[in-house]
Amino acid sequence: MSKSNFTRRGVLKTSAIAGAGVALPTIFTASSAAAYTNEPTGSTVTLGFNVPQTGPYADEGNDELLAQQLAVEHLNGEGDGGCLNTFTSKALKGNGILGKKVEYVTGDTQTKSDAARASAKSMIEKDGAIMINGGSSSGVAVAVQGLCQEAGIIFMAGLTHSNDTTGKDRKANGFRHFFNAYMSAAALAPVLAKEFGEDRRAYHLTADYTWGWTQEESIKAATEAMGWETVNAVKTPLAATDFSSYIAPVLNSGADVLVLNHYGGNMVNSLTNAVQFGLLDKMANGKDFKIVVPLYSELMAAGAGENIKGVLGSMNYNWQLDNEGSKAFVKSFGEKYGKPPSNSAQTCYAQVLLYADACERAGTFNPCGVGEALEGFEFDGLGNGPTLYRAADHQCFKDVLVVRGAQNPTNQYDTLEIVEVTPTDQVMYAPDHPMFGGKEASLGKCNPGA
Amino acid sequence: MDVILLQILNGLDKGSAYALIALGLTLIFGTLGVVNFAHGALFMIGAFCAVTLQKFLSLSHTVIDESQTDFLGNPLKVEMRYIEDWFGPEIGGGIVEWSVPLSVLFAIPVMVAVGVAMERGLIKHFYHRPHADQILVTFGLAIVLQEIIKYFFGANPIPTPAPAALAGSIDLGVMIGFEVNEIVYPLWRMVYFAFAAVIIGAVFAFLQFTTFGMVVRAGMADRETVGLLGINIDRRFTIMFGIAAAVAGLAGVMYTPINPPNYHMGMDFLVLSFVVVVVGGMGSLPGAVLAGFLLGILESFASTTWATTTIPGINQVIIYLVAIVVLLTRPRGLMGRKGVMED
Numbered sequence: 001m002s003k004s005n006f007t008r009r010g011v012l013k014t015s016a017i018a019g020a021g022v023a024l025p026t027i028f029t030a031s032s033a034a035a036y037t038n039e040p041t042g043s044t045v046t047l048g049f050n051v052p053q054t055g056p057y058a059d060e061g062n063d064e065l066l067a068q069q070l071a072v073e074h075l076n077g078e079g080d081g082g083c084l085n086t087f088t089s090k091a092l093k094g095n096g097i098l099g100k101k102v103e104y105v106t107g108d109t110q111t112k113s114d115a116a117r118a119s120a121k122s123m124i125e126k127d128g129a130i131m132i133n134g135g136s137s138s139g140v141a142v143a144v145q146g147l148c149q150e151a152g153i154i155f156m157a158g159l160t161h162s163n164d165t166t167g168k169d170r171k172a173n174g175f176r177h178f179f180n181a182y183m184s185a186a187a188l189a190p191v192l193a194k195e196f197g198e199d200r201r202a203y204h205l206t207a208d209y210t211w212g213w214t215q216e217e218s219i220k221a222a223t224e225a226m227g228w229e230t231v232n233a234v235k236t237p238l239a240a241t242d243f244s245s246y247i248a249p250v251l252n253s254g255a256d257v258l259v260l261n262h263y264g265g266n267m268v269n270s271l272t273n274a275v276q277f278g279l280l281d282k283m284a285n286g287k288d289f290k291i292v293v294p295l296y297s298e299l300m301a302a303g304a305g306e307n308i309k310g311v312l313g314s315m316n317y318n319w320q321l322d323n324e325g326s327k328a329f330v331k332s333f334g335e336k337y338g339k340p341p342s343n344s345a346q347t348c349y350a351q352v353l354l355y356a357d358a359c360e361r362a363g364t365f366n367p368c369g370v371g372e373a374l375e376g377f378e379f380d381g382l383g384n385g386p387t388l389y390r391a392a393d394h395q396c397f398k399d400v401l402v403v404r405g406a407q408n409p410t411n412q413y414d415t416l417e418i419v420e421v422t423p424t425d426q427v428m429y430a431p432d433h434p435m436f437g438g439k440e441a442s443l444g445k446c447n448p449g450a
Numbered sequence: 451m452d453v454i455l456l457q458i459l460n461g462l463d464k465g466s467a468y469a470l471i472a473l474g475l476t477l478i479f480g481t482l483g484v485v486n487f488a489h490g491a492l493f494m495i496g497a498f499c500a501v502t503l504q505k506f507l508s509l510s511h512t513v514i515d516e517s518q519t520d521f522l523g524n525p526l527k528v529e530m531r532y533i534e535d536w537f538g539p540e541i542g543g544g545i546v547e548w549s550v551p552l553s554v555l556f557a558i559p560v561m562v563a564v565g566v567a568m569e570r571g572l573i574k575h576f577y578h579r580p581h582a583d584q585i586l587v588t589f590g591l592a593i594v595l596q597e598i599i600k601y602f603f604g605a606n607p608i609p610t611p612a613p614a615a616l617a618g619s620i621d622l623g624v625m626i627g628f629e630v631n632e633i634v635y636p637l638w639r640m641v642y643f644a645f646a647a648v649i650i651g652a653v654f655a656f657l658q659f660t661t662f663g664m665v666v667r668a669g670m671a672d673r674e675t676v677g678l679l680g681i682n683i684d685r686r687f688t689i690m691f692g693i694a695a696a697v698a699g700l701a702g703v704m705y706t707p708i709n710p711p712n713y714h715m716g717m718d719f720l721v722l723s724f725v726v727v728v729v730g731g732m733g734s735l736p737g738a739v740l741a742g743f744l745l746g747i748l749e750s751f752a753s754t755t756w757a758t759t760t761i762p763g764i765n766q767v768i769i770y771l772v773a774i775v776v777l778l779t780r781p782r783g784l785m786g787r788k789g790v791m792e793d
Contacts, residue, residue, distance in 0.1 A: 056714060058605035234755055237766050241709060241718045242464060244639070245753035245765075248456040251631045268607045269709045276636035276708070278619030284631070303710055305609025319521060331522060340521045411528075413521055 036366045037152035037449030038128045045100040045365065047072070047352065048129030050120050050144060051158065053108040056265050057136045060299050060344050064134050064158055065106060066337055067345035071352035074332070075102045082332035083353060086325040086381035091360035098359055109135050113143035120144045124151050130365050131156060131355055134348050138162030138211040145174035152449015154367045156351035159344040161263070161295055163214040166395035168437030172446040173367055175374055175394045177354065177387075178347045179427070181215040182435055184294045184314040185222035187400035187422035191312065196257065196290050198227035203255035205246050205270060207262050208235040215261040217435060219294050223259075231255040236266070243270040247277050256284040259292045267293060268303040275307040296403055298342045301415040308405030308415065315401045317343040317384055318418055326383040340413050350382040354389070368446040386424070392431035394443065400427050452623060452632040457750040459622075463639045465746025466646035470701035471719055472726040472738035473650060474694035480670045480733040481687040484573055485581050487588040489698055490720030491595040495564060496699025497711035498599055499557035501608050504549040507533055548613045553703045558696050565695025569688050592716065600713040612638040612707035638707050645704050649697060650739055656693075657735070666690055670733070725773045731786025741784055745769050 040046070049068045052061035073079040077094030084092050096102050105127040107119030116135065123129040131154040135141050141160035148155035149171040157165060157176040161184070166176045192200075202223055206216040212235070220230050231254050236246055247270070250258055258279060262270045274280075274291055282289045296313035319330045319340035329349065333341040341349070354374065362369035375391035387398040402420040409415055432439045471493055478486045510529040518526035534542030545552070572591060576584045611617060616638050623633030657663035669676045669683040676683045702711070709715070726745055730737030751757060752768035776783060 054605075056605055056712065058600070060606075232755060234758070239718075239766075241715070244460045244463065244636075245457065245750045248460055248635075249453060249755065251634055252452060265607060265712065272609075272709060276617070276619065276638065278634055278636070281618065282631060282634070299606050303607035303609065305611060305710065307609075334522045410518060411520065411526065 034450045035448065036368070038124065038130050039450070040100055040128075040130060040365060043100055044103050045097055046127055046129050047102060047104045047355075048107060048120065048123035048127065048132045049104055049134050049348075050107040050109050050116060050123065050132050051134040051348075052111045052136050053106070055110045055112070057111045060136050060159070060297065060342065061109070061134075063299070063342045063345040064136065064348040067333065067341055067349035068104065068133060068352055070333060070336060071349045071356075072102050072104055075352070075356050079336070080332050083325050083329050083349070083382050086328045087353065087357070088380045089357045089361070089377075091357050092353070093360075097356045098363070098365065102356070105129055107132075109137070109140050109144075111137050111140060113139050116140040116144050117147045120147055121151070124148075124153055129153070131367075131370075133351050133355065134158035135160065136344060138165055139209060141165050141176075142169045142210065145169065145171050149173045149444070149447055152367060152447045154355060154370050156355050158348045158351070159297070160211075161215070162211040163218065163435050164210050164437075166393045167214075167433075167435065168441050170393050170437070170441060170443050172371060172394075172443040175351070175354075175371075175389065175396075177351050177389075177396045178344075179314075179316045179398075179400055180395065181211070181218040181294070182429055182433070183400050183427040184215070185218035186427040186429075187314050187402050187420075188219065188292070188294060188312065189222035189226050190422075190426075191402045191420055192223065192228075192257075192292065193226045195312070197287070200228045200257050200287070200290075201231045201255045201285065202228050202257045202259050202292075203231050203250050203253055204233035204259045204261055205243065206233060206235050207238055207266050209238050211263065212238075212261050214435065215294055216259075219259055219261065219292075221435075228257070236262070236270070238266065240266065241269055243273040244277075246270075247273050247279070250274075251277065251279060251282060251284065251289070254285070256287050257290045257292060259294065261294060263295055263297070264300060265303075267295075267300050271304050271311070272307050280310070296416060297344060298413070298415060301405065302412070304405075309407055311405045312419065313403055313405075313416075315343050315403050315416070317346040318401055318403060318416060319346075319413070320418055321383060321385075321401070321421075323383065323385055325381040325385075328381075329383050346383050350384070353382060354379075366448055368448050371446050385421075388424075390431070392443075393436065393441070397424050397428055399424055452628055453754065455623075455633055456635070457754060458747060459633075459635050459639075461747025461750035462643050462743060463746070464749060465743035466643045467701055467705060467719065467742075468723055468726045468746050469739045469742025470646050470649060471698055471723040472730065472742050473653060473735060474698040474701075475723055475727050476730070476733060476735050476738040477653075477690055477694040477697070479727070480735070481666060481690045482569070482573070482577065484576065485584050485588070486573070487585050487720065488568065488592040488595065489588075489694075489723065490716030490718075491592040492561065492564065492695045492698040492716070493702040493705075493719055494596060494599065494711070494713065494716030496557050496561055496702025497610075497706050497715060498603060498702075499560050499699060500550050500553035500610050500703045500706045501603060501711060503553045503556050504546065504610055507531075507546045507549050509533075547611075550610055550612060550703065550707055553706075554700060557699045557703045561696040561699030562692035564699075565692035566688055568695070569691040573691070574688075592720070596713045596716065603713065605713060607710035607712040609710045610706040612641075616641055617707070642704050642708065646701070649700060653693070653697060654735065662686065662689075722769060725769055727783075729773050729776045729783055731783030733787055734783065734785040737783055737785030744784075745772060748772060 051064045074082045109116035120132050133156040135158040138160045141157045145155045155174040206212040293313040358370045358373035362373040377389045380386045384398040400422045403416040404419050406417045510531045512527040515526045515528045520526045619634050619636045726741045730741030753765040
């Protein structure tokens, strides 16, 4: 009878050594095989769309999501192709990105920085998203941009208007197509001077957070430079819903213009309250009293209803723009969803296409390669006219729209009318401008992660 | 002086909403002993009664207008309201314009029904549970209700303007000897204050001068004894829940022209209203009304430029500071009764 030499301990030892030996190549090659975070290895590539799906900006987030889904369709060669037909870069062929079919996952920012970071992190770590796109808040954009920089992912910002996003908080992995507070002010100021005169006294109400501060700083500087005087600038809590206490003293303050540095629900309520107080029907300093809303959006204009009639503001894009790119996008979006796109939808659509195009031109998904392809990229055909993605701060430069609340809207989408298309040169500024972090502001180094 | 008068007016207006919501909260707490965190949601549902009626009155059919085009270049589809077809553009348009005041009539039965259904369907099962359980279940209910509203009406605010005759502002200052534009106040906000005063007066009169009210007050003082007298106090308390819901709902209906309603507007008022109830004294109806107006006025003064530059951020904390001071010096609140929430 033969006696076995195997013992339980021996078998376990041998198995462990053999297992480690088999796994050895994988352990040492796992990190080095992927040159960058979430390098796509199969036949698909996953994009992460991080938009507010719940909370007060859910409707705006839904519009962004619809536009991003449309962009994915177009990238994959479905639908009418939209702006792929008008985009001046011809790198995209409608066969996905670098031959890989485009898929997407979505996250809910809830318009809260911590929730937005958590949803972006989940899409990167669990779903393997190669980039993050979208969002509706500067606080959220700055937070998610920081996360993407650390994770080695490209962040294509959605609706974020604070100077800080591509100013003091700029990052090498972050890119903004949307305009900013400085540009709004630079575009609005000459129109305000032309329409209301150069001898005006302004009273500012400002949302007390990063976007409001930079908006107030920008519009104050621009209007004071053309001769306006600032009577008062009052910070209002972001959570405020009734602005009567802030608006009641305005009429008797010596001001003849009220500037509402508010967005979203704040804007809807403060404008409604200001109109209730009859400001637009009053005279002050011998002039008609005026209200200015530096940043408009279609959804908020709809929320404010008739109160926006005649009120001036600015926008990144409006569906009424009459260029080939805009017409192609409005047709594609309108036929699919039965309504014209909002300016947040357009910026998110453009960002997806710009990212995909940069991957094609770079020949890689590596964020450093994609970043290089986007830096200094000049293009047209996405709806805004000729545009530059400036290398120094990753900010897009293009025409800015000055708009006014429509006096006689013919339908529910006809809430705003374009007063002037301000040329790019007029809204251009130096990358080290003091409002954008000055000389200390830096993109840092591109991080490919992995 | 003009600034003081303006902020008193503002305070009375803000206080009207606080007082109406706090009154309903106190009614529910005083009768049923339930801490109802869904009360803000009732305010919100009331506001959406106005939105619903406005949408209902604006039901329309489309007519193709070949002379105009839509955003895609197709012939424009013009919405024609049925009500204008039936009654003519003037009368039909007038009915739609007055939809907010008309919503008061619509909201009363709806809100009473919602209140009674809430009490019978859910809250009665939590009478004998700790207050923490009641808070959790009613808070959960509030979230469910606001998500339902969001599902049907979206997240964006919906404009519900006041009738043109009651919109705009009037120069009160000129009437009392001030200069032009020194004291200008929106007409609808004064309507809101007057409406709140009428509702508060009606609730007090109902409790004070009707047999039903007398039984309810007796039940609030000693539920057991009233029950032993053979009176079905539970049924009366259920009706009181419905009335409290209607008060909150009416506050919401009339608030819609002040700020366009959205699905989370109830939450904006909820915490403030609880502070009002605590400052006024748990279970005290006059306390709730008094504290509502008092805190509304204090909040308005704390929002003035002088106050915010002297003590930055005072506008955001004033109500809570007052609550702390009141609780330290008068733990039962301004008009709280002995024995309420003290066992």
